[in-house]
Amino acid sequence: MRRAVLVVAAAVAAALVTPTASADATVRFATFNASLNRATEGELLADLSTPDDEQAQQVAEVLQRVRPDVVLLNEFDHAEGAVDAFRTNYLARSQHGADPIDYPYAYTAPVNTGVPSGMDLDNDGQVGGPGDAHGFGEFPGQYGMVVLSQYPIGPARTFQQFRWADLPGARLPDDPATPEPADWFTPEELAQVRLSSKSHWDLPIDVGGRTVHFLVSHPTPPAFDGPEKRNVLRNQDEIRFWADYVTPGRGDHVYDDQGVRGGLEPGARFVIAGDQNSDPLDGDSNGARQLLRAPRVIDPRPGSAGAVEASVTQGGANADHRGNPWFDTGDFDDESPGNIRVDYVLPSAPLVPLRSGVFWPTAAEELSRLNDASDHHLVWVDVRV
Template sequence: MKRAALVAAAVAVGLVTPTANAAEPVRFATFNASLNRSAEGELLADLSTPDDPQAQEVAEVVQRTRPDVLLLNEFDYVEGGAAVGAFRTNYLARGQHGADPIDYPYAYTAPVNTGVPSGMDLDNDGAVGGPGDAHGFGAFPGQYGMVVLSKYPIGPARTFQQFRWADMPGARLPDDPATPEPADWFSPEELEQVRLSSKSHWDLPIDVDGRTVHFLTSHPTPPAFDGPEKRNVLRNQDEIRFWADYVTPKRGDYIYDDQGIRGGLAPGSQFVVAGDQNSDPLDGDSNGIRQLLQAPRVIDPRPGSAGAVEASGTQGGANENHRGDPFLDTGDFNDESPGNLRIDYVLPSAPLVPLRAEVFWPTSDDELSRLNDASDHHLVWLDVVP
């Protein structure tokens, strides 16, 4: 069977059994671990000892699912990676509640836009300063940051933290409804500096036994907390569109990275897009994820869980009117609005062969259901053959 046909078959049945001669599968995962704190330095302080209850639960989720390459969203950035080192040493390297320790010899973290002062009144409240005027919403630089942990070497990163929103062709720039001019929420001077990424976009080449898989990671803004201008809804959609353009030949020619190098991903490159995209294909305030799900070569393995189905039925509320399949939900949110949603994704490219994909959301009769409160998101994992 040709590789393309194998990919199609894998997606159709949701499970492929590798042959004896097949390459070893690699498990990619994303987890919004909610390891963010309200003040700078708090996370490092919490992780500097091995007894933080939430960090223990997050570590146990990782140990139970055992990803080879893992993106953690909402992990406050600390310069020099001290918080990452503390988490690996004090939590992942210690067996949690009977789970086996797990080692990640490679890690990547970098500055993000959250909490970085812009010096401008981006939220148009008449004052400069505070979370709403930062390049990405945050109380301090690095809040809600990102970390990638890997059992495989991580090559030189391409980062897109400083890419300007206005430099995206056809950008969905917000409009001030109180004025007659279109798309004028931001002044011309502000548009010279307003960044697209609310945290950052990273292209991390993962060296899997000599084969490169680009791990494309991000965490678009929640499409909420808006006024009628809907600037977060629009930004969310364009942050997602960034990766759709990046992986599509010729559509990413406008993109430049933080080193000034232009262009999208090289044609034919293998990739996995991962992250909390804050977008459900059918429900919630932004359906921008459709842009990525429909991009060429992107495969949707449709991971799910029985726990999500159970939660949707018992919690009711907004879930009763959702159009999406609750089996696919990854986020457990307010029952009245927006309800539970599918917002966390691990999306491989052809010709990667997806073997199995799941959401870690145990049902209430499972002993591991005690870990469902580790975060309001659930870890999503995917096994692929590079």
């Protein structure tokens, strides 16, 4: 039975990854946690300053093979010059025979990871280190974000400094050693603790005179917690931010880094994208359901034969999952959480999704050599704008 599933999945996958026939009528949006993060500040820029970094070559080849028009790269360390170096030394050069790809427009900005808070946010009795940063990181900008586009990017709204406590009904962590509820953070800390572990960006993409808001983020993994469940709760509220933002009447509390208040204009076209670190059914946080149930959000349900094959051959936690492995995007530890769906590209009505896929080649395919570029796989959706 599993063999039959693999054969059918492979046939469907072959149809899904066929390039769009009418480029004028469609736009391919994508997200890819490329794992282009490094252990020390400046290391990524040094790696990208020559065309010889093997992982960057693989990431570039994935982009050259899938050829998205607009793509979010998660876990791309924020450093001046790094984006240009990646475009020049990797994307503009053929990787393993693939055609180079040009992205004339790019957006990146500071993120919360590694930014010192000056407070003891992890309650270990000491101030400093990645656990006390506004977002977990060894240095400012680690695990940053980049958007590359073949269409102009308008003025961004960023929400890096939005406070967690300002989200109505925020799921704030609780110190189990005290009787008071939701008291992991002191009142002084709550006045400064930020919601976004990296940032949330609303990027207006100009597609032939029509605006599509590319709503991108990268919530914290719901792991590495104590009993207070700080990361699990933060992950769910980071995801909820976009659900509130796109729902008329629920985004009035939102304010951006320029002090402008309010959510997305009703009826505006949008695409939500990013590594949400959340599977609807499996893993430690099911917060992604908040996005999948938001008004006008369409789930194109992208998948791959490679994910089905990996679920069967790797076994472990995958055997107990409730979700269909066809939709998996992350290839994680086999014991926990296993392979799950954590990366999403979710267009809104009236955008029309035409086809979608996850770039996860089966072991028999020549391009399976690119499966090691990252522990995540690129997700793409073609939409008619």
